[in-house]
Every structure is written in structure tokens, then in C-alpha cells.
Amino acid sequence: MSVTTALFYVFSVVLLFAAFRVITAKNPVHSALFLVLTFFQASMIWMLLQAEFLSIALVLVYVGAVMVLFLFVVMMMDINVENLRTGFWKHFPLAAVVGIVIAAEMAAVLLVGFQDLPVAAAADAAKTPNTKALGILLFTRYVYPLEVAAAILLVAMIAAVALTLRARKDSKYVSPGDQVRAQARDRMTVVKLAPTQAEPEAVAPSAPEGKP
Structure with missing residues (x-):
């Protein structure tokens, strides 16, 4: 057994264990961390297959951006774990x-x-850098599926914004249009006051009864 084969088995075992823990961990934060470990192991397997671009893209895009954002959202939300696990064994x-x-x-x-x-096609593909080969396939043979996937992702992004954009009674809303149209004279009113005011006249104290 070569070193590459041994590393492949090691990465595969860790990947399967981490993927299993993603769906069995009770804490959502732990599930997200196990998913990060799963992405790392998949990245290592792609590195063994000499797909460096896919390996680095997986780490940068998913681990460095998507999963970090997902962890922030999970930790900031008050998730009831018991309700999430209700009916797990039923389904x-x-x-x-x-x-x-x-x-x-x-x-x-x-x-x-x-x-x-x-075999000849595989040999020719090995001579072409994987980044160049991926770009050629995406923008020639798979250009229409790529455009369809981009449109679906755009619709999903707009739908996510529309679902979360709801009116709340406890939030203060300010219209951006009103902010743009506002001017300095409308925001502040200058009131002219006299620099000094006359002192009120002193009232003489009244004499007590029975005394002149």
C-alpha cells in the first residue's frame, strides 16, 4: 500500500465519521464544526486527486465564508434543540x-x-491544468446548466430575503427615501432668543399686622 492510498483511507474514515456526527450531534454548533471537519477532509481527498483548485475553493468558500456565517447565525439564534429532534427516529x-x-x-x-x-482522453486531461479544464467545461459544454444554476441561486437569494423581511412592531423603520430628500433646514430649527432678560422687580415685604 502506497502513502497516497493510506492517506486516502485515513481522510475517508475521518470524513465519514464527521459526516455521521453532523446529523447525530445534539448541539447545532457541534454539528456545524463537524461539517467544517468534513469539508477539510474532502478538500484533502481532492488534493490527493491533484484537483488543487477545487480543494482550495472548498476551503476558502465553504469553510472560510459559508460555515463561519452559519456558525454566527446558529450561535445568535435561540434554537430549541429538543423541538428539532422531535420525531427523528420516526422518520x-x-x-x-x-x-x-x-x-x-x-x-x-x-x-x-x-x-x-x-485511456487517451485521461492522459490528455492529465496534461491540462484542472483550473483551465474546469473553465472550458463550464463555459462550453455546460454553459446553459451554469446559467440555470445561477438563475436558481438568484431566485433562492431573493426568496430568502423576502421571507425574512417582515414587519415587526418592536422595530423602528426609517424610509431611505425620506432620508435622501431631507435637508438641513428641515432637520434643525433656529429659534432667536434675546441675549439678556430684565430682572423681575423685587416685591417689598408686607409689614406685620399691628405694627406701623
């Missing part, structure tokens, strides 16, 4: 069957695809 058999079917389909597609790959 577990159906979820397990669906997961097994998806894994079998992916394995069948990947195995058939690797077996039908010509």
Missing part, C-alpha cells in the same frame, strides 16, 4: 432508505463513468 427508516438509494445511484453513475473513460 429515520424512510430517510435511511432514501439515503441508500441516492448513494447507490451515485456509485453506479460514477463507476460506469470511470470505466468508460478512454
Whole structure:
């Protein structure tokens, strides 16, 4: 067994364990951290396959941006863990069957695809940098699926903003249009006051009764 094969098995075992802990950990923060570990292990496997661009992109995009934002959101929200885990074992058999079917389909597609790959095409692909090959495939053969995926992501982003943008009674709303149209003379009123005021006249004290 070579060193590359041994490292592949090590990374794969850690990846499977971390992925299992993502769905079994009771604390959402721990699940997010295990997901970060899963991404790191997948990045290492891609590095072993000499896909440096995909490996670095996975770490920078998902671990460095998406998961950090997700951790901030999870830690700031008051999530009731007990309600999230209600009915877990009730739906577990159906979820397990669906997961097994998806894994079998992916394995069948990947195995058939690797077996039908010509040796000459694989040798030519090895000579081309993976970043250049990925760009050529995305913007030539898969340009329409790429545009469809971009449109779907745009719709999902707008939908997420629309779902979270709701009126709250305890929040103070200021119209941006009113702020733009506001002028200095409308924001402050200058009141002219006299520099000095006359002192009130002193009232003489009244004499006590019976005394002149």
C-alpha cells in the first residue's frame, strides 16, 4: 500500500465519521464544526486527486465564508434543540432508505463513468491544468446548466430575503427615501432668543399686622 492510498483511507474514515456526527450531534454548533471537519477532509481527498483548485475553493468558500456565517447565525439564534429532534427516529427508516438509494445511484453513475473513460482522453486531461479544464467545461459544454444554476441561486437569494423581511412592531423603520430628500433646514430649527432678560422687580415685604 502506497502513502497516497493510506492517506486516502485515513481522510475517508475521518470524513465519514464527521459526516455521521453532523446529523447525530445534539448541539447545532457541534454539528456545524463537524461539517467544517468534513469539508477539510474532502478538500484533502481532492488534493490527493491533484484537483488543487477545487480543494482550495472548498476551503476558502465553504469553510472560510459559508460555515463561519452559519456558525454566527446558529450561535445568535435561540434554537430549541429538543423541538428539532422531535420525531427523528420516526422518520429515520424512510430517510435511511432514501439515503441508500441516492448513494447507490451515485456509485453506479460514477463507476460506469470511470470505466468508460478512454485511456487517451485521461492522459490528455492529465496534461491540462484542472483550473483551465474546469473553465472550458463550464463555459462550453455546460454553459446553459451554469446559467440555470445561477438563475436558481438568484431566485433562492431573493426568496430568502423576502421571507425574512417582515414587519415587526418592536422595530423602528426609517424610509431611505425620506432620508435622501431631507435637508438641513428641515432637520434643525433656529429659534432667536434675546441675549439678556430684565430682572423681575423685587416685591417689598408686607409689614406685620399691628405694627406701623
